[in-house]
Amino acid sequence: MRTLDYYVESFKHLHQYVLGKERAPHKPILLLSIIKLIEEQQITTSEVEYTDELVETFNRYWEELAPTNFRKDIVTPFYHLKSDGF
Secondary structure, three states, rough: OOOHHHHHHHOOEEEOOOEEOOOOEEEHHHHHHHHHHOOOOOOOOOOOOHHHHHHHHHHHHHHHHHOOOOOOOOOOHHHHHHHHOO
8 A cells, every 4th residue: 555655755746748837737636636525535445437526626626726828628637647656
């Protein structure tokens, strides 16, 4: 089982696409959305599924946090987080 320290380091070293001086927010926003749903006990297993609740949470965080020069996309970070240890 992986430790909290492992995930802290993984968050620090997320690979993110860079556009100009901005880092793509897709992975961090997806991870925040997952954490929120775990906190609300809507995700209770280690397998994260693409659900309406996840999309809604992602969209709320996106509207609040994302720079406007990026296109909202929840699907792509699902695949690319694998290379970041998630």
